[in-house]
Amino acid sequence: MIAKGAVAIAEGRIGKPLEKYYAGRTRAPLQRSFIAFKSSAWLVVLSGFVEPVLYLFSFGFGVGALIGGITAADGSTISYAAYIAPGLLATSAMNGAIYDSTWNVFWKINESKLYQGMLATSLGPLDVALGEIAWALLRGLMYAIGFMIVVTPLGLIENWWGLLAIPAAVLIAFGFASFGMAATSYMKSFQQMNYINMFMLPMFLFSGSFFPLTVYPEIVQWFIKILPLWHGISLIRGLTLGQIDSSILGHVLYFIVMIALGLWFTTKRLNALFLR
């Protein structure tokens, strides 16, 4: 029994960049998620999608009816629902990504020993990190597409730039998934995991999803602008409202850095946890 297959495959990576950490098989852990997903709780999956839609209907149309329109940066007036829709889209991408990359990852690291099993094979920690993050990102993407399907017929996406909201949602989901997994890999207990929730809800409420940041004193505005969700919301709002300027690039860059940092820390941490 000579292991031609597995050995030949692994030796094929010798000399390639990051060979100790990356076997070029992001697909394998991703495929694992697909197989496991078939038998997962659909209701939970669905609830993540429904949540932002409920917000849209209650705040967008409810509160919107009370306050009328909102004056955008360029002086034009838009409906309140059209104002908050991009915020909710960014939030749903975030929620989808966070769902899989935090609690699920915590369970896989600490309870199910799943990564321990994966890393006893010829996979590397970067394969595992990328595969898991890709899966979380896909859920973010699903939620974003679902949300677009609801809001577009309502006339809340007024121009073609709005289509770019989907790839933007992928970027946002990627950023949150990779950061979420990195943070989770450092968490040692369920109590610590709750810190993530304690951080997420205020971020959602204050990152400009429901009203412009200008209502806050400047110092608070600065603080919020450090947080990722504000960048996500501003990016998507710029696209759906057709306000295209250089700030868009800044937001994109923010997420690219977030993705890179998250991947780097996750890989490092998986290596420390399971390979030393």
Next chain:
Amino acid sequence: MTSLISARSLTKTYGDFVAVDQINFEVLKGESFGLLGPNGAGKSTIMRMIGATLQRSSGELAVLGKDPEKFGPQIRAHLGVVPQQDNLDSELTVRENLYIYGRYFGLSKKFLTPKIQELLEFAQLEEKRDVKVEALSGGMKRRLTIARALVSEPEILMLDEPTTGLDPQARHILWDRLFRLKELGVTLLLTTHFMDEAEQLCQRLIVMDKGKIMAEDSPAELIRKYVTKEVLELRFGSDKNSQFVDQLRQKCDRIEQLPDRILLYTNDGETLLTEIVGSGLHPITSLVRRSSLEDVFLRLTGRSLIE
């Protein structure tokens, strides 16, 4: 014979604690090699260092001629690992577990489809193929973990306490499977704290205690070297045992006093028993048996110095 694994002064420390202390050993191609030792001896630590999932603190280690720390993924591609605690994928079925594990190695579906069928037969899990792992018994899970380790056709199969927690019947089924693998030429490296398992499965073994190697040889040779052929076990009642130890000491090669019984090492147990009874001593129970690795261990771990 080529050596597949070779350790020189291999050491692992956790802070000040030395879990594996400068050990040397070689595992040859095609043999079944055992690490025998009590809890905390350092067996799992050695297995994980060989499996390229734990870094050593010092010393040298070569697996298939390569350093596991430099060629982790490549070395792991040669190994089938059965960890001490099952880490099967509880969200997947039996078949899916085998399939996805093969995918982790990069193996194709075409390769895996017949392979999985073969492994399900090997592990006697064909009826359970579409059952979630959670619904398997302990013995079935263990067999599945072994089958899973074989999906990549590894050259070396590493089993960390393969039968701990299984009932005797399940253990015998597993032993049978492992024998077959050995016949196919797979090199087996296993740890155990069952003496009978070591005797059954290992051609050669090291006896470990507190991170150190106490002895290394084949089971038969260890018994020959360190203990007599037979053991006579006597019970006089727990408070009386010590009364007779001195009296019995001259009659045999070596004596061990355990809390509940006295062990007398001799090459002819029946004759010794007749002699003892003839001299007017009347143990409550007596048993003559062949010496085992258990006795070797007793001798090696220091308690025999009471002699």
